[in-house]
Amino acid sequence: MIYKSDEKRMQDKIDTISEYGATGNGGITRYSLSEADLLARGEFVKRMKAIGAEIKTDDMGNIYATLKGSDPTLPAIATGSHSDSVKNGGNYDGILGVMAAMEVLDTIVAENIPHKHDITAMIWTNEEGSLYPPAMMSSGVVMNEYLPEEIAKNFRHENMLNSKSVIDPSKTFKEALEASGYKGDVKNRLNPKDYKAMFELHIEQGPILEAENKDIGVVNCVLGMINYRIKIYGVSDHAGTTPMKYRHDALYGAAKVLQYLHDELDKLDENLVYTTGEILCHPNVHTVIPDYVEFSIDSRHEDPKVIEQVVKVIENIPKEIVGCTTGYDVAWTRDTVYFDETLIEYVQDSVNELGYSNQRINSGAGHDAQFVSYMIPTTMIFVPSKDGHSHCEPEYTSTKQCTQGVSVLLNAILKCDAE
Template identity: 60%
Template sequence: MYTCSLVRMSDKIKTFSMFGDAGHGGITRYSLSPEAFMARNEFKKRMEAIGAIIEIDDVANMYATLPGSDPDAKRIVMGSHVDSVKNGGNYDGILGVMSAMEVLETVAEQNIPHKHPLTAMIWTNEEGSLYPPAMMCSGIVCYDYLPEDIRGKFRYEDMMNSKSILDKTKTFGDALEVSGFKGDKDNRISPDKYQYMFETHIEQGPILEDAGNTIGVVDCVLGMFNYRVRFYGQTVHAGTFPMPKRRDAFYAASRALCYLHDEIDQLGVDDLVYTTGEVVCHPCVHTCVADYFDFSIDARHEDPKVLEKVLAIVKSVVCKEWSGCTCEVVKARNRDTVYWDKKLVSYVKSAAEELGIKHQYIHSGAGHDAQFAAYMLPTTMIFVQSKDGLSHCEPEYSTPEHCTDGATVMLNAVLKADAE
């Protein structure tokens, strides 16, 4: 078994945390921003220093490859993303890139024999924080392999026209053209050139820490749905209109939200999670009764039958009376559970066992670029413990030791795949 370098990993964590430092312990590093270019250039510099060959595709995905002993063998790729949410942490996404770099650096330093070319990769615009949607460029690249209901959301032309949330006159395509990181479409990851994909990521939850385990052997990305629940009432003056005559959309929505929580909780399903995280209120004026209120509901579970039961409860809202308001339920998006390749999952588990690193099976509740890649080629993920389960915030933290353990598990799992 081989071991990655704690010193080298610690240095990468410190260095990459400077690119987009928000001044409060975290980063803001939007895709194709100057801060993201700094991270990409650091990736390029370090990978070229070990003799890796750098390639970039037409949507700025970057690849650094160490050749293998078999010139005809397909590549094994590892990677994630360098972009972040606003005021995010120093580990989400970038840990997967740093881990892939660490694998290649360890292979080069220790002259580890390998048959397949080994590639470290950066996916562009995973977060979609500046140019929506999330997982944009993995969606573009994997478009032909995605299920029909997902595929239409990632048409190349549509994605190039995605407008910046900060400046509606600028598009993702504009930023790509002037980035200096637009390469050749022939360099895209594809089943013709690639054998397997691995992605290491922080857990983003408290399960591993609560169990006292370092590594999560991820078996799937949970199925989910997201719907909008909308209420229509009437705007009247807050001080002059009698209470019994009001049709208050805000109040109606609050009643419906309590109803949903009560009914869904009564299902008593383990591991089911659901969230109402986004609202729209109109006219959103303190002296006016709301005539419109809209909230999201996001539910996630491995079993589609469980999600069907939850969705039936959500849809039942339209059949009930809500303080004189009308209601509609509208689908925003959904996905089926995406299972990782069982053979690659077994390699990750075996590597953790042989290294004596505490681990467990775990699901991913969040989406990842690897999820789209899984429609295209055999793929798996490795989770690293997150302190207090925090993510998408500046206190996000994983210890250098745990990060190094994650890279070490991936290295040895990749070598098992390479030895087939």
């Protein structure tokens, strides 16, 4: 038996929730636990209550809306994502997974679909970390004891509560959480006794599915990544009075190192991605030769062997370049997180049965699902991102594409329920 979700119901959800935090330019700014986020959460709770779901929240403000299954002895199957956005973000990143969870429950109720397990639609609090860093805060706290220590240490509960607002550092996440009305009991947290699996539907945030003309991405893993800081040390001198031959220009050194990295990394695997997104230049005054430049390099690949080669390239950056010395620090690294093979199969079988074009794909971005996967079987489903854009107002996925994603999600959950 194959089910399909309803495009009109999805359109109504998208239209309604896109209003909460709307910038007026087609996108939203909906920081976690902001007024706009409370409106989106309220809509979720109202609609889920209306179809008979039971609402709980945990001590991080994560919301769980559960449709009871026929066998109360079985654990629940969860699905959801986050309702918050970056500044001037779009109407799909995160919230699509929440609307999809709602639509799964709506469809189950509307079509009276039998299920043994409880089915839980979720909102994860503060995935973006835009107002209260870091990103993936709540899943980092809830899954803390299951995470590798070097990741876990960045998500200690007390530290997260004390996270300061980037706009007004006198305000903490704890205060926002307590004022929100969504702070619940620690006992309600997602846990391996009460939950069998979690699924997350998300936009791809990249151009691959669109370019390959595919409806659905069956996600294998979240790519391993490294983040290094490259440092170039020069000498600061006056721009007008220092002949070229006497210079130690750290910014020119940085341009040379950046070119070296492109030259060497382009020789590695064609699926490797690497990015220098951030650069700091000191003193950054137009009349002064820079004495210090630092830039980030973020690189991601499924295969740890390729990542090792990237590290080699970084280690082999010339120690001296255009009269400057160089160095680097490891900011952080994470291993590739593979999703659960059985759940991936449920997703693949559902796509095949629905007849949607599809391909296997890896997630380059981090998601709550990646942390959840350390605790219980987890997987993700991607739908295309127009022009590959995300974290910006032009972010777009058609309602048809969104609904196709929900239908895959629904049937995968029902396959999981059947086992």
